[in-house]
Amino acid sequence: MIGGGAAGLAAAAMLKRRGLEPVVLERGPEIGWSWRGRYECLHLHTVRWLSGLPGRRIPRAYGKWVPRDRVCDYLRAYAEHHRLDVRLGVEALRVERADGGWRLETSEGPLEAARVVVASGYNHSPVVPDWPGSESFPGLLVHSSEYRNAEPFRGRDVLVVGAGNSAAEIAVDLERGGAAGVRLSVRTPPHIVRRDRLGIPSQVVGIAMTKLPRRWVNPIALWLRRHTIPNLAPYGLPIPVEPPGATFLRKWMIPILDVGIVDAVRSGRVVVVPAVERFEGAEVVLADGTRLAPDAVVAGTGFRPHLEPLVGHLGVLDERGRPAGATPLPGLHFVGFTVTLGGLLRTIGIEARRLADEVAA
Numbered sequence: 001m002i003g004g005g006a007a008g009l010a011a012a013a014m015l016k017r018r019g020l021e022p023v024v025l026e027r028g029p030e031i032g033w034s035w036r037g038r039y040e041c042l043h044l045h046t047v048r049w050l051s052g053l054p055g056r057r058i059p060r061a062y063g064k065w066v067p068r069d070r071v072c073d074y075l076r077a078y079a080e081h082h083r084l085d086v087r088l089g090v091e092a093l094r095v096e097r098a099d100g101g102w103r104l105e106t107s108e109g110p111l112e113a114a115r116v117v118v119a120s121g122y123n124h125s126p127v128v129p130d131w132p133g134s135e136s137f138p139g140l141l142v143h144s145s146e147y148r149n150a151e152p153f154r155g156r157d158v159l160v161v162g163a164g165n166s167a168a169e170i171a172v173d174l175e176r177g178g179a180a181g182v183r184l185s186v187r188t189p190p191h192i193v194r195r196d197r198l199g200i201p202s203q204v205v206g207i208a209m210t211k212l213p214r215r216w217v218n219p220i221a222l223w224l225r226r227h228t229i230p231n232l233a234p235y236g237l238p239i240p241v242e243p244p245g246a247t248f249l250r251k252w253m254i255p256i257l258d259v260g261i262v263d264a265v266r267s268g269r270v271v272v273v274p275a276v277e278r279f280e281g282a283e284v285v286l287a288d289g290t291r292l293a294p295d296a297v298v299a300g301t302g303f304r305p306h307l308e309p310l311v312g313h314l315g316v317l318d319e320r321g322r323p324a325g326a327t328p329l330p331g332l333h334f335v336g337f338t339v340t341l342g343g344l345l346r347t348i349g350i351e352a353r354r355l356a357d358e359v360a361a
Helices: 006-017 068-081 167-176 204-210 215-227 245-252 261-266 306-313 342-361
Strands: 024-025 084-089 092-098 101-104 111-112 116-118 140-143 155-159 181-185 192-194 256-258 270-273 275-282 283-284 295-297 333-335
Touching: 006 024, 006 068, 006 342, 092 306, 155 167, 155 245, 167 181, 167 256, 167 261, 167 270, 167 295, 181 261, 192 215, 256 261, 275 295, 295 342
Parallel strands: 024 084, 116 333, 140 295, 155 181, 155 295, 181 270, 192 256
Antiparallel strands: 092 101, 101 111, 275 283
């Protein structure tokens, strides 16, 4: 089992229920390490009661929207509850075929197994655009994976780049945390939905929409946008031309879940600006020619799974570097790489059970 996050732990727990003794390799120093390294204000975007992994619920005391540190506590308790063999500080480097199974090269030496489950997740490696001139920028330039809280940015002008949930949440955190000015650089306006409405989580709506005919999804999503989100076009965030369903299928990108960005933009506390084109010394040049001189730039520009060194030579990845299937080769499985509107943790539980059924069969 490669990866000691939610996907790896859930898959291991379900396999153990079937009488197997899976070994989980986690490159970090603790279970839930990838979560611990994210920004402090991070909460689950999915509601607690639809986010628990199979075999153990998330405690009610953790709240409706579980915060980052509680997610880490839950993952650690989950591994202990299922008595999983998690080996910390061991990085998987390459998967090779072996006689009757697989050989796994790791930072601690080779391992052999009849099956290998890759559960290292989408957020493996940060993506930072190769902006011309960025290497000469005298201010602070960090990826969202390096951002923890607003304290180091207090009293400073900050440019946040990105149109996803991380960028939006970090922009709001900076504004609330005392940054002198916060701008959000957006190339393509994102779809935005309320995290919940009238007590109904957007995740529930997303699950319901997966049951509908595909031709209904875009009209319903656009109706919800117009009736639940104010008109943000005057502030630089118009409703995207591309329908939400098309954007999701093309990019596997979920909409921004509003946890404060709408009010921050409407009030002017976060100012939306065009895309970053290049850096020139201390200045950032935008797509419309505007020049800014921020003290710091936070790149909320996403992650990639970075599976090529591990399994790229096996021909099991598509043109975007994503797994071509759940079991593209006999004995080689992928869990936790399916992005859905119903929530990743819920989907991980479904995939873990399905994997256990397949192996048992």
